[in-house]
Amino acid sequence: TVQLEMKALWEEFNQLGTEMIVTKAGRRMFPTFQVKILGMDSRADYALLMDFVPLDDKRYRCAGGGGWGCGGPACARGCRREGAAGRRGLRSVPRYAFHSSAWLVAGRADPATPGRVHFHPDSPAKGAQWMRQIVSFDKLKLTNNLQDDNGHIILNSMHRYQPRFHVVFVDPRRDSERYAQENFKSFVFAETQFTAVTAYQNHRITQLKIASNPFAKGFRESGDSDSWTVSPR
Amino acid sequence: TVQLEMKALWEEFNQLGTEMIVTKAGRRMFPTFQVKILGMDSRADYALLMDFVPLDDKRYRCAGGGGWGCGGPACARGCRREGAAGRRGLRSVPRYAFHSSAWLVAGRADPATPGRVHFHPDSPAKGAQWMRQIVSFDKLKLTNNLQDDNGHIILNSMHRYQPRFHVVFVDPRRDSERYAQENFKSFVFAETQFTAVTAYQNHRITQLKIASNPFAKGFRESGDSDSWTVSPR
DNA sequence: CCCTTTTCACCTAGGTGGTAAGAT
């Protein structure tokens, strides 16, 4: 079994419609994808990895005051309602748009990007090692550069993705983890889905990133709290 | 076969009598112990590790202007001459001293410290992985805290040590690298020996550290060169 | 007009020796 860490933070982002920056050089995810693992064979070898699957084959567009006019919770609900509508069967919609602070369909998906995977750098390791503490994918970076040769995850900007987590049992009878495709389990946490962007579209996402990511502390206005806490509903 | 990296820098330090700081929290070595490895079986698993052996069972003492009066090359030569004398047969000398900028015998060694080893954090890994690029032990830290529980190397201050590098072949017939004691090769580079100290004794060592360690750039006076080059003889 | 790229000030995180105070 696998537990998602920082679940409350992920949910707070997901309610607004999580956005992740992609850059040419590669950008980390925030929140970082972290899991606690239970129930492995302590003495067996495992490789841990992640990949990202497109949530639909549309692309999104933003509009309405450049995303700055986003006021109430209507924004987030609007985003997700559009997304759900997209999944319900629309197939040749010409365009999406993020007009009036909501994500809209703006066209078919761009050609699929190379479906890269990210192996956790400690792979392979014993089950005991993985279960000892939280496993963090903080070295994983997202890029929109199709020619990237740094091994980063390549995504299309303005598209939605679902991160997936995979545990591969390294079969001792074979000489490489490449052939262990039959010995793996996958885990999906719906609250970690996000839209890849080159610049934030929803100002509320920006504010939550600033409030919760220590590296963005320089943009905080209030001097009272320096750590993130779940906001009351 | 194994090649020591930054050999010229190690030799320049060794000519002066290398000193390494030890602290309670643990201090990195500088220069960092780095090697290039050749001739491994690309597909076999190896663990790489280091340990430190006392170079003699004396302890050293410093004197003469608190180490600041050290002027010429006589200092370095003096240090090594004393060290050699110590190894030549003196057994119950009461004390060493670093008087007039030279290392002198100041007494018997303190009780032996826990003989810890430091596994390279990438261990175990395939030969191909180790040979792909320089292997750096920059995570290794030295401490004088006998109760250290961070896994750092415990050394006695004012004692001399010889770093050793070990390559352990991980025998696939056994389930753990613990039992692979019969499958290892060791490498010793005499130019990496050093005296553990809590504060620098030889001012020329301090100056060479400041000149060559990027993290000490704040103490450089000259604004001309920001990188270390082998000084002409 | 919408999206992407580049650059930047401002952070986190942690490695330096200097310095003064503390310990023996």
Next chain:
DNA sequence: ATCTTACCACCTAGGTGAAAAGGG
């Protein structure tokens, strides 16, 4: 007198979103 410790300014290294410039 000698060695150790704690704290500090000053670095390296790299992760932030803002803002302006660039491109279709």
